[in-house]
Amino acid sequence: MAKIKTIGILTSGGDAPGMNAAIRAVTRSGICNGFEVKGIYRGFDGLINNEIRPFTTENVSGIIMQGGTILKSARSKGFMTPEGRQKAYENLRNEGIGALVVIGGNGSLSGARIFAEEFDFCCVGLPGTIDNDLYGTDSTIGYDTTMNTIVECVDRIRDTAQSHERIFFVEVMGRDAGFLAQNSAIASGAEAAIIPEDSTDVDQLARFMERGIRKSKKSCIVIVSESPKCGALYYAERVRKEFPNYDVRVSILGHLQRGGRPTAHDRILASRTGVGAVEAIMQGQRNIMVGIRNNEIVYVPFSDAIRTDKPLDMKLIKVLDELSI
Amino acid sequence: MAKIKTIGILTSGGDAPGMNAAIRAVTRSGICNGFEVKGIYRGFDGLINNEIRPFTTENVSGIIMQGGTILKSARSKGFMTPEGRQKAYENLRNEGIGALVVIGGNGSLSGARIFAEEFDFCCVGLPGTIDNDLYGTDSTIGYDTTMNTIVECVDRIRDTAQSHERIFFVEVMGRDAGFLAQNSAIASGAEAAIIPEDSTDVDQLARFMERGIRKSKKSCIVIVSESPKCGALYYAERVRKEFPNYDVRVSILGHLQRGGRPTAHDRILASRTGVGAVEAIMQGQRNIMVGIRNNEIVYVPFSDAIRTDKPLDMKLIKVLDELSI
Amino acid sequence: MAKIKTIGILTSGGDAPGMNAAIRAVTRSGICNGFEVKGIYRGFDGLINNEIRPFTTENVSGIIMQGGTILKSARSKGFMTPEGRQKAYENLRNEGIGALVVIGGNGSLSGARIFAEEFDFCCVGLPGTIDNDLYGTDSTIGYDTTMNTIVECVDRIRDTAQSHERIFFVEVMGRDAGFLAQNSAIASGAEAAIIPEDSTDVDQLARFMERGIRKSKKSCIVIVSESPKCGALYYAERVRKEFPNYDVRVSILGHLQRGGRPTAHDRILASRTGVGAVEAIMQGQRNIMVGIRNNEIVYVPFSDAIRTDKPLDMKLIKVLDELSI
Amino acid sequence: MAKIKTIGILTSGGDAPGMNAAIRAVTRSGICNGFEVKGIYRGFDGLINNEIRPFTTENVSGIIMQGGTILKSARSKGFMTPEGRQKAYENLRNEGIGALVVIGGNGSLSGARIFAEEFDFCCVGLPGTIDNDLYGTDSTIGYDTTMNTIVECVDRIRDTAQSHERIFFVEVMGRDAGFLAQNSAIASGAEAAIIPEDSTDVDQLARFMERGIRKSKKSCIVIVSESPKCGALYYAERVRKEFPNYDVRVSILGHLQRGGRPTAHDRILASRTGVGAVEAIMQGQRNIMVGIRNNEIVYVPFSDAIRTDKPLDMKLIKVLDELSI
Structure with missing residues (x-):
């Protein structure tokens, strides 16, 4: 050689x-x-x-x-x-x-x-x-820069969510891996994260949200990994149907996460x-x-x-769960 | 009294x-x-x-x-x-x-x-x-805070737009008034702004974009005021149809503009x-x-x-036009 | 011609x-x-x-x-x-x-x-x-960028000032004109501003500070225009002498204000x-x-x-004064 | 129990x-x-x-x-x-x-x-x-927040350093540990770092700076860990004496690093x-x-x-050295 x-x-x-x-x-x-x-x-x-x-x-x-x-x-x-x-x-x-x-x-x-x-x-x-x-x-x-970009955006969204007592579904990147969604949910103090590694049904989500809503702050933020079928719009629609008196909004962060x-x-x-x-x-x-x-x-x-199954630490779900009470 | x-x-x-x-x-x-x-x-x-x-x-x-x-x-x-x-x-x-x-x-x-x-x-x-x-x-x-939030977001989007040589339609708030769109377009160095005060047809837009595309940087950003019918998605779709070889993306900034x-x-x-x-x-x-x-x-x-027609300074259109050459 | x-x-x-x-x-x-x-x-x-x-x-x-x-x-x-x-x-x-x-x-x-x-x-x-x-x-x-840089810095300094219940003298640029000091004091919620246009004696300063100290927060921030003789270090020294049980610190923001x-x-x-x-x-x-x-x-x-006496709006002193109670 | x-x-x-x-x-x-x-x-x-x-x-x-x-x-x-x-x-x-x-x-x-x-x-x-x-x-x-605060500040200082072709000594916290100085120097693209773990004589510093000065950009940034005797002011004074035609400035970041x-x-x-x-x-x-x-x-x-000698990775010195050419 x-x-x-x-x-x-x-x-x-x-x-x-x-x-x-x-x-x-x-x-x-x-x-x-x-x-x-x-x-x-x-x-x-x-x-x-x-x-x-x-x-x-x-x-x-x-x-x-x-x-x-x-x-x-x-x-x-x-x-x-x-x-x-x-x-x-x-x-x-x-x-x-x-x-x-x-x-x-x-x-x-x-x-x-x-x-x-x-x-x-x-x-x-x-x-x-x-x-x-x-x-x-x-x-x-x-990854670290995008995490901080997401957290800054969610900090902003929380300002308006709290002022209007709304529920926000915020969609972040990470189609195949929930690192961004799970960790940004912890870092931004969100009420829940919906990630590809873990199936979330609407009942479960409703429990999270009701717990959040019972709290004094009455607003709620859920971070959702982007997904062709089950993204933020999908979950917002489901929640709107089952809880028609909640004021539900969607924010799709999109490409600004890359820059x-x-x-x-x-x-x-x-x-x-x-x-x-x-x-x-x-x-x-x-x-x-x-x-x-x-x-x-x-x-x-x-x-x-390049193995495609880098594991998300499932203990993080417990962290998010305990801290959003 | x-x-x-x-x-x-x-x-x-x-x-x-x-x-x-x-x-x-x-x-x-x-x-x-x-x-x-x-x-x-x-x-x-x-x-x-x-x-x-x-x-x-x-x-x-x-x-x-x-x-x-x-x-x-x-x-x-x-x-x-x-x-x-x-x-x-x-x-x-x-x-x-x-x-x-x-x-x-x-x-x-x-x-x-x-x-x-x-x-x-x-x-x-x-x-x-x-x-x-x-x-x-x-x-x-x-207003000033939201302007800066938009400009920060567009700065980020420009990073990825230039890296991938894409055209972005970025939708901002201001359903009835183009202050945010027009001024954030100037401040972010965008190629064009589509505002409620000024009708924009796709031909006109195409001229702006081709001018942008001819430049060395080959990416292009258009700021669009939100609108029930003619928002960023609408214009992106029109451009995709007429210029199928452009790589067109949409970013809707949404509620993070409020916080x-x-x-x-x-x-x-x-x-x-x-x-x-x-x-x-x-x-x-x-x-x-x-x-x-x-x-x-x-x-x-x-x-x-509360008069509903606070005028946008139309000279700003000339400023944006001259600076995006 | x-x-x-x-x-x-x-x-x-x-x-x-x-x-x-x-x-x-x-x-x-x-x-x-x-x-x-x-x-x-x-x-x-x-x-x-x-x-x-x-x-x-x-x-x-x-x-x-x-x-x-x-x-x-x-x-x-x-x-x-x-x-x-x-x-x-x-x-x-x-x-x-x-x-x-x-x-x-x-x-x-x-x-x-x-x-x-x-x-x-x-x-x-x-x-x-x-x-x-x-x-x-x-x-x-x-000017606007520097104002925001100063305010971001003072926001940070307030975090630590409150945590340790300290008095900070923060020196900002503007040797001959108090615009930066006066306005950044209002914007950052500081207790007082010391500017070239208005003489400040230590007694007066002490009154401001005592008013601040009596409040629940017990920390205090004073913005000082840079000055060859009477900058932040000078005032800090004077206050330390007269109020030896205050914990007084100085922060000189310096050249980062320009960038x-x-x-x-x-x-x-x-x-x-x-x-x-x-x-x-x-x-x-x-x-x-x-x-x-x-x-x-x-x-x-x-x-x-280039006339060298652009006036500072003295009503701003009243604004700062009323809002720091 | x-x-x-x-x-x-x-x-x-x-x-x-x-x-x-x-x-x-x-x-x-x-x-x-x-x-x-x-x-x-x-x-x-x-x-x-x-x-x-x-x-x-x-x-x-x-x-x-x-x-x-x-x-x-x-x-x-x-x-x-x-x-x-x-x-x-x-x-x-x-x-x-x-x-x-x-x-x-x-x-x-x-x-x-x-x-x-x-x-x-x-x-x-x-x-x-x-x-x-x-x-x-x-x-x-x-630590991570402070690192980012320092890097943002040095990014700002570099703007003015390059505009005026100046040499800046920027003093950061970390009296006993060079983590902040060494890593922020790498992250901000500084020319050198002076840390407690590694003695720096002025000759050595001069070599770094001359290397920087020979480059097209003609400005130079050195990050210095705070020190009672050998902080940024000390090194600036030494350099001013030995290289009287350099335009040397000092910036002490101070308490804003904590917030x-x-x-x-x-x-x-x-x-x-x-x-x-x-x-x-x-x-x-x-x-x-x-x-x-x-x-x-x-x-x-x-x-x-609490052992007081957490080691700094000395390979980082090589990283900084190679990247500041």
Whole structure:
């Protein structure tokens, strides 16, 4: 295996706050350790379309606090085909790129894994997703920022909920994983959370709500994970039918959950794992995701990282339950 | 006319950030000037249902920075009937309240006006609405905070819009008045605003968007005033049909626009007009709204304040147009 | 007088949030109206040293929400000399610049005024200063953002002041003008403000504080305008001596007051006055500052704008006094 | 040992954001599990002076998002004497309190430990300190909020530092532990950190700064842990002497670092450990601090928690070093 001289970086999938801090860290640590660094635009599509440019330390100046990703992101259909991946491989070869750092979530790291095996190519992943659904790392880049964005929004909604004594169903991201919903419910002092990991029937919900309504404050907030069928609108409709004298409202937080300045936590996670990715390449590691567990850098094989059933701590349900009395 | 010894305060209609600062100002300035002060809960409904409690300076301690209203708010059906207003009047008499301060928007001040005329009662209004649609005051309590909330949200949405090169239609409050949409579009650097005061056809919108899309950044944000028929969803659907290769998304900001800590501007506006309301009562003023114009306290007769056509400065459309090139 | 084809822009003096929004507005409105636009770096020094570059609409893309100034700023000694101004004039001529937009405060607009008279050159000013001490405009670019920064900081300090029942002297900017101190005291619910416009002796201060201390909350916050001799440290020392059993602390907010994302208000003020500056140039106006009064664009002769005694509304002292009981 | 029926709570030492969330969690979880709960005001002093009141779920309503501590805090001299602790013990007995939850930092938990041993009393600690210097827990309540407050402040300072091309020494809390300085330097993209764990001479600092100054941005930010002798003012003075042509400024963040709304992370940490404290009491645990390690609740004996040498990860110095090139 030839010595790696050039590192390519891309961001892929849904964007997450802190991706820019990760790009900065890989670029600067790479250059500091003698590599050339190239930025690949628009995710795997840009790899296929050869949207690749050399990066200097200045390309990443002043981006540590910016949301989004200066490299743009996309979900690539082309990369799902062997022809697409072949083209991507040729472009990497032509550019002299010997290692590819992929910043993204489950789908993106799955793509990196397939590519790495197909072409025996050095791929290193960074956990970049607001959903926190990657194994082997205590949290993912973007999750903490999104948590704080949700909590700020719910703090605002509570102001008006209490003033008008209303019931709000607030829908948050996390279609397949309830981390955001469950934890933001605890952090915002919500009365209940409805998450994919735990079935909630309307009777059960009604019990929560009546408990909330009996309290002096007479308003109630329920956080709901987004869902094609059973989102906030669905539950609001059900409650309206069964309790016609409640004043029920819905708020769907939507895409604003993806943006914003990354928190201190996400900037540090991105910086440390970015430096860790360059170290991993220097150590000859490959086809691993760099994470942090118990405050230490860890290398997690792709196959472990992308297991799709990262468990939610069910004790959190008890915490929410006891604290919303 | 007997000397006024006791002032009653209520908040009515949609809640607005800064209402608590106004309650605090009326209470403290009232007490400081020798009045007794009583808080009336749940707007005009609370007046009818006699939900009235004496207030001390401590009741309003630590609330200047809180969103919502500690007095709760509601839209009252009872107060629209002569019987409801009669009951309200009797409760005021029984409580010894000689002047009523109403903090609210158009509908609430209209209610106060009718009541004032019917019973020859001293009513003083404070402009409490996020919509900025009251005449005679440069801005209303809550408007500046909501503007900043919207701009923060659009800043976040822009991060993800640029990362994915998407078109976003962002729906904001202001069903009957485009102040929020037009000004937040300027402040957030949006490409266009769709407001009730100015008809927008899809061709026109397409021109704006193509201009935006031709630019290097390739993303585009359009702010839309909420509307039962022609909101953000409507325009997104139209654009999707005519430009099927654009990636179009919708974000409806909803109730989070009502909450949050009031800005410095709204706290000062609320504090100054609250003190102004007590002064007005002491001067024998009645049936006026206290506002600020050109940095001076003004008394605006209710009949002027609630005219429903406060004009939007159409030069702002030119500002937005020139700056989104 | 030859037709003006090219507009130069610079920022000068202490930086203020919203300067970038103003640079963007002048640049885009200028280009939109057929002018060439050139950015001048590092204030008047850059004019003397010929640090001038052509600007396109893209140079100002994405800066509306950034604090500071992409054109950098400085206080120029060279421009105070006739030789410096002569050099500046020659550079403007060589670059073909026919109108100069200066974004800055009192000192910067004074410099622009002298230059304009000396060389009969078209200078247009924008009010860019956090101090709000320019005549003829209701507020200056940066003032509203700084007000909100101060209020957020004081909100935080109050948390710890109340927890420990301490007295805090918080020093804010505004050496020559008490706008920031007086208004932030009202907005943050402080017990008193010490401002340059109004002498405060320690006895008087003690009365305020004792009134605060008698209240249930037992903590007290006094906002102090910065001052070489009588700043927060001075008053804290005096109070410590006279009331040795109070727990007195000082917080000097310092330079963080200058930075941060501009508020909606400052972005709109900067955008509207920036468009107004280009309009003024097209109308043949010169040697004026563009401001906003009573929500309308106004042109204020430099000689009026820079009068150094913009009055603070003394009624605000009554507002603060009544509300801190 | 008699069955514990009543839990007392107090906050002690420097206040930290999230203490209120912890008070809420202990109170509600306690009541939910059949205990009576009593709040003790002003730390150990309040225990000695018998400032103890019964708490209901409503006493802690709406406080999860408030900075500071509703129970007030103080550093108690009386509790350092055997007589003081004897009085405290008698008051606990008279109030029927069988378990004491102490929310505080190193000094407070040391006090709890001595008391627990002296009177064989059930004490449970929660890690409430912004300094993150307690063993056995991944982070402490308040640390994450303070980190974000510092990073927001440094983001603001960078705006003005870059505009004026200045060097800033920013002093942050953490007299004995460099967690705040080191990590906030990484998160804010600072050029260097000066921490108690690692000696920094001026030559070394000069190397860092010259590296920063050579870069295009020409401004430089150094984060300094507060120190009686070698704080930000000391280093600024040294640098001014050796590099007289640099424009050097100092910003001391001070007490605003203690306040503010707690972040999502701190609210969750406080909520989970608060519930954990009640569980610990029910399990018969005593004289332990409840922490979270690796996302699991842990019980840490007081003697371990208060060891005064929690190590800073020295690899972080490498991260900062590589990323500031």
